[in-house]
Amino acid sequence: MRITERLIFVFTAPIKLRNVLSKAAITAILIVFATGMVLSAPLPVLRMATTTSTDNTGLLDYLATFVTEQLEIDLQWVSVGSGAAIKHGENGDVDIILTHDPAAEDNFEKSGAGVYRKYVMYNDYIIIGPKDDPAGIKGLATAEAFKKIANSGSVFASRADKSGTHSAELAQWAHAGIQIPDKEQWYLATGQGMLQTINIASERKGYTLTDRGTYISYESKGSPELVILVEGDESLYNQYSIMTVNPAKHPGTNHELAKKFTDWLISPETQDLIAKFKVQDKQLFFPNAEEKNKD
Secondary structure (H helix, E strand, O other): OOOOOEOOOOOOOOOOOOOOOOHHHHHHHHHHHHHOOOEOOOOOEEEEEEEHHHHHOOHHHHHHHHHHHHHOOEEEEEEEOHHHHHHHHHHOOOOEEEEOOHHHHHHHHHOOOEEEEEEEEEEEEEEEEEOOOOOOOOOOOHHHHHHHHHHHOOOEEEOOOOOHHHHHHHHHHHHOOOOOOOOOOOEEEOOOOHHHHHHHHHHOOOEEEEEHHHHHHHHOOOOOOEEEEEOOOHHHEEEEEEEEEOOOOOOOOOHHHHHHHHHHHOOHHHHHHHHHOEEOOEEOOEEOHHHHOOO
16 A cells, blocks of 8 residues: 655745735645645556465565556555455456466456456465374375375365465365365364464464465464475466456456556566565565466
């Protein structure tokens, strides 16, 4: 959110203004002097719905300063799961969405609700859990790790919120040949964002699937109870995309401003900014707009 700037006027005219200034001008000067401020013109607002990982990691706060300076746009966002972000787009609540759920994004685009879809960046998912690893999953392939968690009845915290991470988790259960857990005692459906779910898993000494960026943010707070146990599978790839809400369906949205922001986000200069964003000297997101948007 942009705080309205104010200009402070210093009154330097002689005390005896005589007839040099009109009474109206004098009155105006005195009003400015009395209030000590004048409001600047507001910047145009771009409304965005985005996944929690871009917010929890600090990426959006980092980029927002550049958006204001370079585009003169007031970027405002709501941070929710990708499913909820897409729903905001379907309802026309926002101008643009930034998400990481390719299948849901495909449906959003095919329905005609979203247009001008562009790939932005990627990172990966990881399975984290207690240091003593009661299910014994460290170093296993992802499918095998999910099998061992289920078979051992070890606590697993799920976001259960139709987010991109939740969709990725459901795909992993299916890939492991395991019926998606529902009312099992060891399966915790948090209905919360990623950081909250990690904290719940930590309290219960359980496992969870998270994007690496959010984990690094969690890790940076010091002495993490949960550590990375499984990583590196191709199935853990995590792509982020941006899409504008179709103005034909929602005329009240600002398509031109959304398109301007999209072009800026996938430009080489901004992609370099994303690559330079780090926490604890660790890169959280890897830009791939040039590679993925060739067609």
